[in-house]
Every structure is written in structure tokens, then in C-alpha cells.
Amino acid sequence: MDKKTNNLGLKLGILATSLLISDATAISVTVAPMEATFSNISATTVESLVTIPSFSMLLFILLSNFVIRLIGKKKTVLLGLSMAFIGGVLPAFVTSFPAIIFCRFLLGAGVGTYNTLAVGLISDFFTGVEQKKLLGFQTATSAIGSALTTFLAGILVSYDWHYAYLVYALSIPILLVFYLNVPEPSKKIANDSSALNAQEKNKIKLNSTVILSVVSMFFMFVFLMNIATKTSEFLTEQNIKNAAFLGTALTIGGLLGAVSGFLYGRVYVHLKNITPIFSSAVVALGFAGVAYSSEMILFTVGTSLVYIGYSMLISYLYGVIFDNVNAASKNISVSLAMVACNLGAFFSPYIVSIISNAIGNSSAKEGLSMSVLFYGVLAVIFVFPVFKKGIGSNTTKAIDGNN
Structure with a gap:
């Protein structure tokens, strides 16, 4: 075959794996109808179906290196996609709530098994400008996959909430494209990488700025997940017309978020360390638009702003982390950040529920209002580093590396 054709197939095969890595929240549109079906189950437990994959994803990200060493990178991706297919689609055919919980756990486990390879394989096969370009495409592919599955789930849920889970059948064509186009990477690459990691272990250092950034990411995700776990319930609670538009609203928001990520470098050049204040305020404003909306237009605008x-904001924090660690510490720092994000997502419904019970108001609107307050306070907190010349300066190089 033509070399260029093979190269294109390789790129498509690797990028295809990213279509599924951010799709756990696609079925957030099913929360309200599932609460009606499982009326004997607490709302918090039903909401946790959206976030359970984040927990199992975290566990299997930590286990993935062992699996890779055991069966190789290509088989690890194929195993992960197979697990994701079974766990993702099975809820469309089962009626037992415990079984659905297990399936959601299995979905996250499958994605977590190969998650790091969605990026790692790019560095295995490509270098230089080509590698950076593909890393940007990887981010876009992930956003497109999330938007696509959320949109389709929004359509399917109008027939029955079971059908919304069929969006995870997307894992089958992804598996086939990957299997047909991506070979097992050279073992020499993996061995060289392992040797380098062994040499650098004793050089790993994390300062207080990195730790604060990681902790911030945890709480950011705790209150960010309300956009996925509370919105379906909110629309039902407030009896807002055209609530079936929820899936489309989340899709629009996801796509605009991807565009925002690509434009982040330019935004930072102009705003510098005011960036986290601005971005936190935008998220707070977005949640306010959602929480106090009475029609879908304002709701959609608010969702997009979030x-x-x-x-x-997340791009800025990764930039701060990169600016405050040495080369040996970057991998562990990013891993800690991913762990914090996934833990925050998993514990979100429980933490929000505890706060709701403490204040005596468990409505979805109150949950969304908590997010307004949190991100508003976060914007104020970020003011202090600005007046102290910043806790860390995001270099243009770091920004370009993230986008």
C-alpha cells in the first residue's frame, strides 16, 4: 500500500480511540427519567451513574501500566474498548439497578485501561511538529466524541432512557479502525522510556503550587459535574419547556469548550495571570445562567459559558503545574491532576448531597447555585496571586504544549 495511505490510517486509528474517553457523562440526560423508574433509589445514587465511570477509570489508569507490560499496547487498547462496549451498551437491555451500576463501573474500567495510550501512542509513532499537531487533534477528537454521544443520547432518551445507552456502541467501529490500522509499537520505545523513568525517580519534586493546583482541580470537578448530574433534574423540577433540548445544549457547550481550548493560548497572551479570574468568573456566570433560567435559550447560553x-481554567492550571515542576516531575504531576479530576467527578454527587442536607435544600437549583458560589469564590481567590505577581507564570511554550 501507499506509504501516505498507511500513515493516514495510523493517525485515524490512534485518534479514533479518543472519541470515547470523555463520553461517560453522555447519559446525564437519563438522570430524571431513571429517577422516575427507580423511585425507590435515592436521587443521589441515580446521579452517581454519571460519575461512577470516573472512579473506575481512575483505578484502571493506575493499573494500565501493568496490563500494558503483560499483553502489550495494542491488545490493551482492544481489551479496554471491548470492556467499554459491554459496560456501555448493556444498560440498554437490563432493568436491575445494581447491574447498571456494575456496567457503569465496567465502562470506566475499560476506558481507564487504555486512556493513557490515547495520547501515549501519538508519542510512540510521531515526533516533532507532526506529534504536536496530532496532540491538538486528539483534544478535538475527544471533544467531538463527547459532543456526538451527548447529542445522540439526547435524541434517544426521548424514546426511552434505555436507548440512550446505545451511544456506547460507537466503541465497535473505533475498535475495528484501531485494529486494522495500528500496529504494536516497537518494544525498544517502551524499554527506553522505562529506563528513563527509573533514572529520574529520585529527582521528582512537587512544590506547594503544584499541590494547590491539584487540590483546586479536585474541587473544580466536584462542582463542575453539577452541569451533568443536576441539569436534567433541574429542567423537570422547573417545568421548563423544550427540556428534550438538553442533549443539544450540552453538545453545543462541549463544542464551544473545545474551541475555547484551542484559543486559550491567544487569550493568555492578553490576560496573563488574570486568566484564571476571568475564566472562573465565566464559569460562575454560566452556572448562574443555568440555575436561574426559565427558558432553554438562557439555559443553553449558560451551559456554553460553563x-x-x-x-x-483547566488549561491555565496545567500551565501552572508545568511551570513549577522539573522534567522528571511532569508525568507524576499530570497523573496526580488526572487522579484529582476523576476523584472530584466521582465524589461530586455525594459532596453536593452532604452540603444540600446541611443547608436543608436538596433541589437541583440549589446544587447549581453551589457551583455559582464556588466558582465566584474561586475567582476572588485567584485575585491574590495576581497582585503578588502570580504563583506561577505560564510560558508560551507550556501553553502551546497544552493546546
Whole structure:
């Protein structure tokens, strides 16, 4: 075959794996109808179906290196996609709530098994400008996959909430494209990488700025997940017309968030360390638009602002982390950040529920209002580093590396 054709197939095969890595929240549109079906189950437990994959994903990200050493990278991706297919689609055919919980756990486990390879394989096969370009495409592919599955789930849920889970059948064509186009990477690459990691272990250092950034990411996700776990319930609670538009609203928000991420470098050049204040305020404004909306237009605008602001904020924090660690510490720092994000997502419904019970108001609107307050306070907190010349300066190089 033509070399260029093979190269294109390789790129498509690797990028295809990213279509599924951010799709756990696609079925957030099913929360309200599932609460009606499982009326004997607490709302918090039903909401946790959206976030359970984040927990199992975290566990299997930590286990993935062992699996890779055992069966190789290609088989690890194929195993992960197979697990994701079974766990993702099975809820469309079962009626037992415990079984659905297990399936959601299995979905996250499958994605977590190959999650790191969605990026790692790019560095295995490509270098230089080509590698950076593909890393940008990887981010876009992930956003497109999330938007696509959320949109389709929004359509399917109008027939029956079971059908919404069929969006995870997307894992089958992904598996086939990957299997047909991506070979097992050279073992020499993996061995060289392992040797380098062994040499650098004793050089790993994390300062207080990195730790504060990681902790911030945890709480950011705790209150960010309300956009996925509370919105379906909110629309039902407030009896807002055209609630079936929820899936489309989340899709629009996701796509605009992806665009925001691509534009982040330019935004930072102009705003510098004011960036986290601005982006936190945008997220707070977005949640306010959602929480106090009485029609779908304002709701959609609010949702879009949440995704736009979050995309810039998370990029800024990764930039701060990169600016405050040495080369040996970057991998562990990013891993800690991923762990914090996944833990925050998993514990979100429980933490929000505890706060709701403490204040005596468990409505979805109150949950969304908590997010307004949190991100508003976060914007104020970020003011202090600005007046102290910043806790860390995001270099242009770091920004380009993230986008």
C-alpha cells in the first residue's frame, strides 16, 4: 500500500480511540427519567451513574501500566474498548439497578485501561511538529466524541432512557479502525522510556503550587459535574419547556469548550495571570445562567459559558503545574491532576448531597447555585496571586504544549 495511505490510517486509528474517553457523562440526560423508574433509589445514587465511570477509570489508569507490560499496547487498547462496549451498551437491555451500576463501573474500567495510550501512542509513532499537531487533534477528537454521544443520547432518551445507552456502541467501529490500522509499537520505545523513568525517580519534586493546583482541580470537578448530574433534574423540577433540548445544549457547550481550548493560548497572551479570574468568573456566570433560567435559550447560553470558562481554567492550571515542576516531575504531576479530576467527578454527587442536607435544600437549583458560589469564590481567590505577581507564570511554550 501507499506509504501516505498507511500513515493516514495510523493517525485515524490512534485518534479514533479518543472519541470515547470523555463520553461517560453522555447519559446525564437519563438522570430524571431513571429517577422516575427507580423511585425507590435515592436521587443521589441515580446521579452517581454519571460519575461512577470516573472512579473506575481512575483505578484502571493506575493499573494500565501493568496490563500494558503483560499483553502489550495494542491488545490493551482492544481489551479496554471491548470492556467499554459491554459496560456501555448493556444498560440498554437490563432493568436491575445494581447491574447498571456494575456496567457503569465496567465502562470506566475499560476506558481507564487504555486512556493513557490515547495520547501515549501519538508519542510512540510521531515526533516533532507532526506529534504536536496530532496532540491538538486528539483534544478535538475527544471533544467531538463527547459532543456526538451527548447529542445522540439526547435524541434517544426521548424514546426511552434505555436507548440512550446505545451511544456506547460507537466503541465497535473505533475498535475495528484501531485494529486494522495500528500496529504494536516497537518494544525498544517502551524499554527506553522505562529506563528513563527509573533514572529520574529520585529527582521528582512537587512544590506547594503544584499541590494547590491539584487540590483546586479536585474541587473544580466536584462542582463542575453539577452541569451533568443536576441539569436534567433541574429542567423537570422547573417545568421548563423544550427540556428534550438538553442533549443539544450540552453538545453545543462541549463544542464551544473545545474551541475555547484551542484559543486559550491567544487569550493568555492578553490576560496573563488574570486568566484564571476571568475564566472562573465565566464559569460562575454560566452556572448562574443555568440555575436561574426559565427558558432553554438562557439555559443553553449558560451551559456554553460553563464549558468555555472551564476549558480555559483547566488549561491555565496545567500551565501552572508545568511551570513549577522539573522534567522528571511532569508525568507524576499530570497523573496526580488526572487522579484529582476523576476523584472530584466521582465524589461530586455525594459532596453536593452532604452540603444540600446541611443547608436543608436538596433541589437541583440549589446544587447549581453551589457551583455559582464556588466558582465566584474561586475567582476572588485567584485575585491574590495576581497582585503578588502570580504563583506561577505560564510560558508560551507550556501553553502551546497544552493546546
